[in-house]
């Protein structure tokens with residue numbers, strides 16, 4: 001049987017407001033003492049009443065508009081009921097049958113085929129986050145669980161796509177672009193590792209011949225782009241194998257286990273009716289004036305796609321470079337800062353896409369915390385241009401700069417890494433090499449041009465690579481001709 005992969009995504013983004021969705025508690029909980037950012041509202045104490053955070057609403061509208069959604073002029077809050085210790089109210093305030101944003105789309109471009117695909121966005125709605133349970137070690141073996149409600153009530157926007165992805169790669173490309181969009185919008189930092197952007201996926205295999213839909217499996221707990229791709233790929237293979245063996249796919253929720261690289265069954269999937277959704281009686285219907293939506297749409301900041309086009313046009317760099325440099329807000333900002341200080345825009349993008357990104361990835365450092373600032377990178381490139389160091393030496397200088405955070409001139413001075421610019425000194429070495437390699441001179445005189453390259457190599461070795469190769473070549477040629 002031939003199957004087609006069908007994937008849909010649900011992404012939660014944490015909106016970067018100062019206070020929570022329905023109360024005044026701070027949203028700044030990372031590294032904070034447990035349960036200090038709490039109040040009767042977010043703890044769900046009897047008699048407390050929620051009040052909607054205006055900024056959270058604005059951020060959610062901004063997100064929905066950027067994803068080409070229509071904004072419902074009247075939307076509603078619902079209670080999604082479930083019992084779990086991280087949710088003191090035993091329900092989450094969310095949106096159900098009339099969400100804030102509907103029927104949007106986002107275009108993704110697939111690198112190999114250059115084909116653009118439109119991914120439909122079903123809805124964008126707002127809801128509150130749950131708290132966090134802290135276990136001793138692994139959840140399955142921990143003797144107890146502690147509840148921390150600092151995150152409880154933090155505002156989220158949930159973005160739901162139609163099942164429009166045909167491969168795990170497409171899902172990953174979408175997520176990278178979505179992250180860049182929400183970063184450019186200034187509504188979410190997009191940090192998947194820290195959970196401020198979370199992705200669940202549902203995946204099924206459709207019979208390619210009959211078009212019959214397969215059973216959907218939901219996958220949770222993928223906290224990096226790589227994990228999303230790996231988990232979905234694993235699930236495609238698992239489902240294919242089951243179908244090939246004549247087995248049935250069970251509708252369930254599976255958990256991605258990063259350490260084992262497998263998905264594990266967590267529970268049978270809940271149906272919407274399991275949540276007993278009902279309208280939230282403490283909040284009136286949410287009315288969003290057309291004027292507000294229009295104003296937000298007019299004032300949208302530059303989005304990654306427009307920025308990419310601008311990079312291609314203004315800095316004359318290839319589309320490929322521009323795509324990578326706008327794949328995150330901070331990377332684009334880094335490049336723009338550097339390019340304002342240095343005119344060779346392509347040399348800059350080469351260093352950023354090559355050495356810088358490699359060292360950042362290896363060291364698991366975010367670009368915002370790069371030990372090499374745009375100013376320091378440009379400082380090093382100017383050293384190359386001035387002939388103080390060679391391009392080859394720069395690789396070494398760059399590594400030392402990354403490891404120590406020092407600037408190029410410090411590294412060069414401390415390590416004596418400079419090109420020899422004193423021509424008299426260089427000529428002394430050239431002459432010595434010529435004296436010591438009479439055979440090569442003979443070879444050259446007999447017509448072997450390559451013998452000169454050997455001599456240049458010898459000079460480079462004697463100077464530990466600190467000579468300028470083109471100067472050395474000219475000097476040797478001059479000397480040899482005289483003899």
Ligand SMILES: [Zn+2]
Nearest residue numbers: 023025039042
């Ligand atoms: Zn509170």
